[in-house]
Amino acid sequence: MFEETQYFAPVVEKADGQVEVRLASSHPGAADREYQARRNQIAQLALRWRPGQPVPRVAYTEAEHALWRLVTGELALAYRGCACAEFLRGAARLGLPADRIPQLDEVSGPLSELTGFRYVPAAGLVGLREFYGSLADGVFHATQYLRYHTVPFYTPEPDVVHEVVGHANALASDRFAALYRAAGEAARRAESADTLQFISKVFWFTLEFGTVYEGGELKAYGAGILSSYGEMAEFRSVNVRPLDVTAMGTTDYDITRYQPVLYSAESFGQVEDVVGGFFAGCDDTLISGLRAAAVD
Template sequence: MRILQNPEPWSAHDQRIWSRPACSSTDRAAPRRGCHPKQRACCASRPPAFSKSLERAVTGVAHVRRLPEDHPGFADPEYRARRATIAALGAAYRPGEPIPDAHYTAEEDHVWQVVSAQLGRLHGIYACREFNEARERLCLPTDRVPQLREVDAELSRLTGFRIDPVPGLVPTRTFYGALARRHFLSTQYIRHHSVPFYTPEPDIVHEIIGHANMLASPRVASLYELAGAASLRATSDASLEFFSRVFWFTIEFGLVWEDGELRTYGAGLLSSYGEIQAFRQAETRPFDFAQMGALDYDITQYQPVLFAAPSFDWLVETLASFFAGFDDDTASQVLAGIPR
């Protein structure tokens, strides 16, 4: 049985809903900051910020999802109508257009206030130094739900990443592929007010508090872009699955040792009130790509196994090298113990 008081488990990339950058200009390229040495080849061949294929992917595949019966807002017609209205903004959005504002209610702003305040307190205890420094740079509002256009404008200034609104679920390859263009696909709706510390799906709390804060770090933004480019080289289903598991156990649920304490840099943990307080009870294993790529995970439960890097500098160097060299042969070579 699922316990709904605190946990927020769900897939971070299995056909999720994500946000796209907001900008009033069709030329949304922004100067890069802090490009990692391993990324230079990737930078030179970076895909154009707006391709027709990306536009078709975002506007043609994403859809407004009907709520399942176990969703906290299923029996609330007002919430369902609000969610549909907000999702429609993402459905109507076209790349290059200004990001439409979602006019949040006082109740929705209150949900953000409550969650933001509690997570902010926990970040000081459990989040890694890189996240907390990036969070200060991005400086999200705590009294109201931020508009994606605001987050997009600040992120583009800080690291060149853009936020794009989408209405609902997008295919795995679409989400990852957008990262290769420094585009992060994000929802705009927020969880139901009755359970502010729980969501059965990614919402703006996860997208912005978990991911956007980390994307305010130049070297983390470079890792996201490298990850997106790596996904484009994963042409087989098997290699994409291996890549997705590594992404899950690092970008979404990764841990790092700092000052003798376990801290997290994973967006799934950073945006979950329940799980960020529980991750130190999980089985913590040394950082190992082969184990990550071979390990199944249950998106409906707290993660029983997590992987910790010895330091954040080591993590950035190691992940950058892995993503920069990833292709269809990587999974079999890593699992066979062949050096790359």
């Protein structure tokens, strides 16, 4: 769970030790005290966790499991026409449960055997350098709460559906996992905040909101699209531009709305060549040059 998302619901620890997730007034669950308390409870589990300890398990309610079933069932139907082939291969390898929310350690077990990735809990804010740098070690920081029940098919926050359905299915693919690791290694090489921000934007427009043509049809491979039924219903009608690292790295975006601009590759192989090649070779000098070229 990376930093750009956190202005929407920052997590704070009060002087008395209580943890509070500060939902924005526009959040659909902002006035629901029960939901607020639930978010606080789950965030506290993650804040109390320390590396080397077992990942905390959340005692999900039947209502939460029912919401998972509803959302994942609709996503699975949408994948038939929207998801790229490599994502579907990863999903078939991982085999997430459709009837209940899996615990993060349940996801980490098979995932680590497949591609070496594992999940650790995130209460909320994870700085860019820590989030992306951890990918180089096969570590993914993930939230454990569920989106608000009145808006099941879209959330501007990365909830457990986004983290697990969107990202874990991709991370079960060796080809996707290599791209995530390369992004992490790029972040580790970044010395300046500007360079790290550029890398995070390329990640956003690819591994979060990337699209690709397969058989002449636009398909999605980004976790942000593939964990949102609403995004899948919209992504083919927006401004889809050719894959361009410089444009992606210098384009701003708003996480609280459906994305109006996306970038598409001609094939998943092009994603690996262009995006993977960028992650593998980028450093502060290269990105400084790309930024300068974008201004010119």
